[in-house]
Amino acid sequence: MTSIPATGPDDPSALDPRRLLILRAVAQAGSMSAGARALGWTQPAVSQHLQALERSARTPLLLRHSGGVTLTEAGRAAIVHADAIAAHLDAASREVAELAALGAGTVRLAAFPSALAVLVPPALERLAATSGVEVRLVEAEPPEAVELVRSGDVDVALTFGYAESPGVPSDLRGVGLGTDPVDVVLPTTHPAADRGDLRLADLADDDWVAGCVRCREHLVACAATEGFTPRVRHETDDYVVVQQLVARGLAVAALPRTALAAYRHPDVATRTVEGLGARSLHAAHRAGVERVPAVSALLGALRRPARGGTTRTRTGAGA
C-alpha cells in the first residue's frame, strides 16, 4: 500500500488553493496593488504568488496592463472555482466556529434508567439554557453503555460502579459525578421498618430482590461482610418492579437513592443502614472527547449539583 495518490498536493500541475484565493482577491480588486492592500500585504508578495500560480497553471491567468489586470479565459475559469472554494471555506469556518462556541452540535448520551430520570433532565435543561447543544439520549445499563462508547455509537455514557467494580473501564476516561448511597427498601409492614438501629444483618433471613449483576454482587459482598448470604428470590433491574414486589411483602431490596428519587412506592419504607455503602456515578467517554466543547458542556452540566431529585425549578408557582 505504498501507492502514490493520483493527484496529491505535491502534484506540480495542481493549483494551490490559497493562491487561487489570492487571484480571486486581485480579480475583485481590479489590480494586484489593490488586491495586496485588501489582503494586508505588499504588492510584490501578491505578484510573486500569482507568478507562481501561473507557473503551475502553465498558462497566463491574467493580463497586466497599466491600470491593473484583467483575467484571461483560464483566469476566469479558475475564478469560478475559487469563488466556490472561498464559499466552502467560509462555510466550514462558520460551522466549526459555531460548534466551538457551543452554538450547535449534538452529543449522544447513554444512561441507565434512574440517571435518565433524575440526573439527566435538569442537566439538559441547564445545557439548553446556555448553549445550542443538542443531546440524543439512549437508555443502556452500564455494560452496554460502555460498549456503545467503545463502538462510537454514543459520546458519553453515564455509568455507576461499586467499590469492587470500577464504574469506568481502564480503556476509557471519565469524570466522577458523586456517590449514590444505597438504602434498604422494606415493606412498611416489615418488623424492621421502624427499628431504631437497623443493621444489614438484621435482614439475613429475608427474601431479597436484586437488580443487575453488579448490584447483586455488591449486595452479596456487603452481606458477606456482615456474615450472611442473602436469599435472592427475584431479579429485575426495574426499580418500579422492585418496589412493587417489596410493597406486596414478597421481598426486601437495596436500591440507590437516585432510583428512589425517580420513583417511590407509597407502601415501602427506606432505611439507611451501615455496610451497604454507595455506588459511584460516572460519565465515561473516550479519551480526548472531553475537549470537544459540546461534550465538555454536557459533562459540566452533569457535574453540577443535580441533587434534589426530580424537582425542577421553574418560573411559576412557588412552593
Next chain:
Amino acid sequence: MTSIPATGPDDPSALDPRRLLILRAVAQAGSMSAGARALGWTQPAVSQHLQALERSARTPLLLRHSGGVTLTEAGRAAIVHADAIAAHLDAASREVAELAALGAGTVRLAAFPSALAVLVPPALERLAATSGVEVRLVEAEPPEAVELVRSGDVDVALTFGYAESPGVPSDLRGVGLGTDPVDVVLPTTHPAADRGDLRLADLADDDWVAGCVRCREHLVACAATEGFTPRVRHETDDYVVVQQLVARGLAVAALPRTALAAYRHPDVATRTVEGLGARSLHAAHRAGVERVPAVSALLGALRRPARGGTTRTRTGAGA
C-alpha cells in the same frame, strides 16, 4: 480606503484550505501516519499541520486513539467542505490544464473582409486540426478592429498598414503576417492593360475608385511621388464593387492582391506597377495575450504561408 476586509486570509479564525485537504487525506487514510504516507510526507509534518488547524478551529477536529484517528462532529463538518474544495480544486486544475494544452478555449478575432475571405479560413482549418481552440470571427476594418482589441471585445485584430501609417498602434502589440502588394486594376479594354512597361503616372488622367481612408491616402501619396494627383471619383471599401466599377470602364483602381484573391472579376486586368508598394498585414493584440496558448496557436496558424489564395488542400482528388 484603508479598510481591512471583513474576513481576509489572515483572519486567525479562518481555516487554511491546504490544511483542510490534509485533514481530508488523513480522514480517508484512517490515521495520520497513513495520511502522511499518502501525501508523501512524514508523520510529524501531518501532526503539526492538524494541530495548527485545530488551534485555528478552536475545537478538536479528530480524536486520537491507538490505531488511528476518528473525526469529531466539527471534523465531519469540515470534511464535507474539504471534499467540495478538493473537487473544485481538481476541476480548476483540469480546466486550466485543458486551456493550457490547447484542448479548449476560444479566441475572438476581428478581421477585414479580404483577410476574412483569404487568410482566415485556412488558418482556422489548421488550428482546428491541431487543437480544440474555437475562434469567433468579427468583421471589422482596421480602425474598428483596433478599437475592439482595446476594449477587450476581441483578442486579436487582423489589420493592415502602409509605409506612412503603421498597421499596429503603439499601445498594442502585433506580429507581422507579411506584405500584400497593391496592384493596379484596369478594365480589360483599357489602353494600358497590355502596355509593357506600365507606370503609375500613366494613369494620371484616369478616374479612380478608392477604398478606405488610409488606402486612398496611400494612393494619393504614391501618386504624389509620381507627380500627379489622382481624380478619385468613387469611394468604396468593397473589392467586389470596386471591380464591378472597373469592369464597366468607370474607373481604375488599386487593390491588394489578397482582395483580388478573394474575388476576381473576369473583365478586369491587374498589373503590377512600380511605386504602388504594398500594405503590410498584422495581427494586433494587447501586450501579453500572445502568451495565452490559444492566442499563440491562432497567431501561429495565421503566420504560416497562407499564400495560395482560397485553394484548400484536402484529402481527395489531387491536382
Next chain:
DNA sequence: GCGCAGCCATAAGCCATGCTTGGGCCATGA
C-alpha cells in the same frame, strides 16, 4: 504476562518558502 508493533506527540535543527524594502520601467493623464 510480557514484549512488540503501530500510532501520535514533542523537541531540535535546518532549509526553503515567502514576505519585505528599494529601485526601475512603462503607460496614463494633467
Next chain:
DNA sequence: TCATGGCCCAAGCATGGCTTATGGCTGCGC
C-alpha cells in the same frame, strides 16, 4: 513634461514548515 500609479526585479531576512530522533501510550500476539 512631469507626476502618478501599476507591475516586475533583485536582494535580504524571518518565519513557516519539514525532517530526524525520541518518548509515551495502546492493543495484540506469543
